[in-house]
Amino acid sequence: MRNVLPILTVVTAIMVIWYAASVGMNKKWTYDQAGRAGTEVTFTEMVVDTWAQERPVLPAPHQVVAELYRSTVEKKITSKRSLVFHGWITLSATLLGFVFGTGMGILLAIGIVHNRAMDMGVMPWAIASQTIPILAIAPMIVVVMNTIGATDLLGKEAATAMFGYQPAFMKGILPKAVIAAYLSFFPVVVGMVKGLRSPDHMQLDLLKTYNASKSRTFWSLRMPSSTPYLFTSLKIGMAAALVGAIVSELSAVPLRGLGARMLTGSYYGQTIQIWAALFAAATLAATLVAIISWIERRSLKKMGMS
Amino acid sequence: MTQEVVIQAQNLDLTFPTNDGDVHALKDVNLDIHKGDFVSFIGPSGCGKTTFLRTIAALETPTAGTVTVNGMTADEARKSRAYGYVFQAAGLYPWRTIRGNIKLPLEIMGYSKAEQEEHVTKVLDLVDLRGFGQKFPWQLSGGMQQRASIARALAFDANILLMDEPFGALDEIVRDHLNEQLLQLWDRTNKTIAFVTHSIPEAVYLSTKIVVMSPRPGRISDVIESTLPRERPLDIRDTQEFQDIAHRVREGLRAGHAYD
Numbered sequence: 001m002r003n004v005l006p007i008l009t010v011v012t013a014i015m016v017i018w019y020a021a022s023v024g025m026n027k028k029w030t031y032d033q034a035g036r037a038g039t040e041v042t043f044t045e046m047v048v049d050t051w052a053q054e055r056p057v058l059p060a061p062h063q064v065v066a067e068l069y070r071s072t073v074e075k076k077i078t079s080k081r082s083l084v085f086h087g088w089i090t091l092s093a094t095l096l097g098f099v100f101g102t103g104m105g106i107l108l109a110i111g112i113v114h115n116r117a118m119d120m121g122v123m124p125w126a127i128a129s130q131t132i133p134i135l136a137i138a139p140m141i142v143v144v145m146n147t148i149g150a151t152d153l154l155g156k157e158a159a160t161a162m163f164g165y166q167p168a169f170m171k172g173i174l175p176k177a178v179i180a181a182y183l184s185f186f187p188v189v190v191g192m193v194k195g196l197r198s199p200d201h202m203q204l205d206l207l208k209t210y211n212a213s214k215s216r217t218f219w220s221l222r223m224p225s226s227t228p229y230l231f232t233s234l235k236i237g238m239a240a241a242l243v244g245a246i247v248s249e250l251s252a253v254p255l256r257g258l259g260a261r262m263l264t265g266s267y268y269g270q271t272i273q274i275w276a277a278l279f280a281a282a283t284l285a286a287t288l289v290a291i292i293s294w295i296e297r298r299s300l301k302k303m304g305m306s
Numbered sequence: 307m308t309q310e311v312v313i314q315a316q317n318l319d320l321t322f323p324t325n326d327g328d329v330h331a332l333k334d335v336n337l338d339i340h341k342g343d344f345v346s347f348i349g350p351s352g353c354g355k356t357t358f359l360r361t362i363a364a365l366e367t368p369t370a371g372t373v374t375v376n377g378m379t380a381d382e383a384r385k386s387r388a389y390g391y392v393f394q395a396a397g398l399y400p401w402r403t404i405r406g407n408i409k410l411p412l413e414i415m416g417y418s419k420a421e422q423e424e425h426v427t428k429v430l431d432l433v434d435l436r437g438f439g440q441k442f443p444w445q446l447s448g449g450m451q452q453r454a455s456i457a458r459a460l461a462f463d464a465n466i467l468l469m470d471e472p473f474g475a476l477d478e479i480v481r482d483h484l485n486e487q488l489l490q491l492w493d494r495t496n497k498t499i500a501f502v503t504h505s506i507p508e509a510v511y512l513s514t515k516i517v518v519m520s521p522r523p524g525r526i527s528d529v530i531e532s533t534l535p536r537e538r539p540l541d542i543r544d545t546q547e548f549q550d551i552a553h554r555v556r557e558g559l560r561a562g563h564a565y566d
Binding site: 202203205206207208209210211212216220221224302303304305 | 360363365384385387389390391393394395397399400401410411413414415442443444
């Protein structure tokens with residue numbers, strides 16, 4: 001209970017600032033409309049109007065909540081207007097990319113720790129890869145993969161043969177997953193290199209006195225020791241994968257997913273839609289990271305490392 | 307005595323190159339350790355006692371001279387798993403139970419499941435940790451953890467036990483108790499033990515042979531054959547004989563050691 005008060009205080013402060021900012025940013029439109037209609041608006045009327053515009057500069061919180069409700073609960077989840085549908089498109093690309101990125105990251109880290117040439121050769125490239133703005137490289141990956149036809153998880157025929165139809169998320173998932181993987185492998189590489197090197201000299205010497213092989217040392221000591229580092233990396237990697245998926249949806253075909261919702265929203269001045277998609281993305285990220293944290297707590301406790 | 311020599315060092319030299327020039331860690335070290343000996347290495351820090359132990363274990367390579375262990379080179383002896391090594395810290399894996407930790411070397415060395423269980427049960431008895439096998443390291447006190455790490459070094463059938471200040475991080479009461487237990491263990495298993503310490507009473511109480519070392523360069527300044535009987539209750543430390551040996555160790559330390 002002691003935590004409730006500070007949390008409530010912060011939330012209240014955000015709400016107050018947000019509502020006030022809505023008034024400040026949207027009042028010009030209200031006064032312009034009144035001016036054109038030749039009517040006068042009182043202060044109260046103005047405030048009420050700024051919180052209920054159709055295309056406000058900054059939508060009020062309750063408008064965003066209402067939009068979230070409309071586009072999740074009131075829409076069929078198969079509808080193109082459902083945020084659940086778009087959320088699932090983004091989530092599937094995120095998860096696929098995350099799995100690949102994490103796998104790649106772990107393999108690279110293992111190579112780097114065991115091979116000096118890889119240590120010198122791979123790390124600079126891994127770092128360089130992250131200095132390229134994702135916004136610049138994402139459209140290129142999408143275009144290249146579209147050109148070579150590597151866009152769907154299974155081909156239309158293969159998917160139809162297997163499921164009777166092609167699930168929506170499979171269409172155009174690959175370029176998005178590649179970009180998600182591109183962003184998520186890096187924290188895993190860095191974290192796992194550190195983690196696999198975390199056993200101290202004494203621990204390594206002990207295994208040397210047993211004349212243990214490198215693979216033995218890896219499975220018995222390095223891998224378990226790296227677990228706390230792995231989970232930290234996974235949390236960052238997951239958030240990065242989601243960002244990658246959303247950014248890639250700005251240029252991917254078909255135009256679907258939370259990123260696409262933000263893009264179409266901005267085309268048509270649907271600020272409320274943009275904010276709803278933003279909140280959906282934030283909720284998704286928070287949920288994914290919370291799931292990893294939960295697994296982390298359980299595993300580390302079981303391993304006696306918490 | 308015509309006892310078999312288990313560890314032999316001849317004209318051993320070891321220098322570590324560092325940025326500030328070479329550090330002469332061991333200089334012209336000659337020593338025979340016989341089967342069943344309990345040998346302590348004592349000296350101030352920097353005298354090379356740990357380095358010497360690590361050289362016997364083939365964790366360091368000498369610059370010159372030879373070390374033979376069981377008639378083999380140190381590295382061959384390491385590969386044939388001739389010794390168990392106990393470090394200053396217990397270094398148990400937190401993700402394994404005590405049994406699991408003691409089983410680790412047995413798994414690596416390819417003992418069968420049945421042998422593993424048998425050996426673990428035997429050494430748990432030996433270090434008086436019966437009933438703690440299923441506990442995790444964090445559930446045990448520091449002294450118990452160190453006993454578990456000794457059990458781990460005893461679990462496989464090496465006839466040599468190398469111990470690098472195993473009780474250095476423990477308080478004196480626990481240390482006395484573990485010293486007593488270690489002597490009993492040595493008596494029962496008939497292993498050859500090489501033991502690094504910087505406590506004079508510990509060295510005198512435990513050893514059949516005390517090797518006094520001095521620093522810069524690390525060398526042996528005195529080797530004292532203990533006249534104490536094998537059977538040693540804790541209060542043997544109050545006898546004149548014990549005091550005499552301790553005195554000679556202290557003299558040896560003083561002689562070999564410039565205090566400036």
